[in-house]
Amino acid sequence: MDSFKKGWFSEIGDMWPGMVQSIEVDSLLHETTSDFQQVQVLQTKHHGRMLVLDGVIQCTEFDEFSYQEMISFLPLCSHPRPEKVLIIGGGDGGVAREVVKHPAVREVVQCEIDAEVVNAAKKYLPTMSSGFSHPKLSLHIGDGFAFMGQHQGEFDVIITDSSDPDGPAEALFGENYFKLMKSALRAGGIVCSQGETVWTSLDLVYNMVNHCSKHFPNVSYAFTSVPTYPTGQIGFVLGSLDQDVNFTIPATVFTDEEKDKFELKYYNENVHRAAFALPTFVQKRLSSLLRKK
Incomplete structure (x- = not known):
């Protein structure tokens, strides 16, 4: 010991x-x-x-790309044209690094509450924080709730890269947060939030999906493998204002040349489809919520 x-x-x-x-x-x-x-x-x-x-x-640095790529490209490649994207959280810069790669994205706005996380990432995590220096990105230090309240109907995709629901990120898991995200989206907009793991937090996952389903007519749940996270897995709650979107079929499929150019290590169109294939016990728990309305 x-x-x-x-x-x-x-x-x-x-x-x-x-x-x-x-x-x-x-x-x-x-x-x-x-x-x-x-x-x-x-x-x-x-x-x-x-x-x-x-x-x-x-x-x-060993496995961050799995999380960063999946939380970014699952929603981005599900949207037909994600031109303006909002990132809430993501102070390490990894999500910004991935989002700016999508060829349809013209503008990325990031709102991170803790400047100390950004400062630490810029100094010690250059492979992730490289996204902060991209010309598509503008960074705001402040509260995501307040920021979205001032920016209504502006974004095609909102990605919430939050820590666990203890401390400063707790409010990002409640129903009011999904309601606020909806109001900050353009028509047909998509949200994607860090959705914990079904192995230890299925009740929390259910609550998040339920909150999302009250404000979005089209809701889904996906997951990815991250060895250094508890249980080696983490999920994502996705909602679309367009009930005709099929999250399991990417609207954008990158060519092999684009995958190489973007330096993708985990995400591809087959992984995208497979991410929404849920184990039976998860299907049974979420089945009443994961449907188009």
Whole structure:
């Protein structure tokens, strides 16, 4: 047991009882406490650099691309022309890095509440924070609720890259948030929110999908594999104002040349389709909500 105490970072949380994710660490590169949370960047032995917020792993250089690509391209490639995109959260910059790659996207607006996360990413996570310097992107530091309240009917796609529903991200999981996102969308708009894991948080997933279904006529749930997240899996709640959208069939399919140009490591059209194929126990729990109305 000493190996779990010396030279290892262990993620222990109430949301995944009885489980511990431990990553072997070389050094602590950065640590600060912002107005919202504790921010740490660690150098790990095998997973590159790792961002931790309030003791919870947010991303590692080893596998971050799976999450960033899927939360970005599932909604972007489901929309026929996602010209203007809003990112809520995503302070590490990874989602911005992916969103700006989509050829239809002309403008990306990002609203992150914690400047300390952005500052840490820019200094210690350059492979992710590269998105912040792209000319398509404008970054606003502030509250996402307030920002969307001031920007009604503006966006084709809204992507919420949030931490878990403890601390500053808690409000991003409630019904009022989905209602507010709807009001900030253009006709036919799509939302995609970080949707936790069905293995430890199926009740939370159900509640999120239920909240979304009250404001969007077309709702779906997808998931991806991220080894350094609890259970190795994380999901996404998607909603569209266009009830004719079929999330399982991408409206945009990248060519092999585009995939190489975009340096995609995980996302492709087949993974897109498969992401919506849910295990039976999840289907049974969500079946009454995952339908077009």
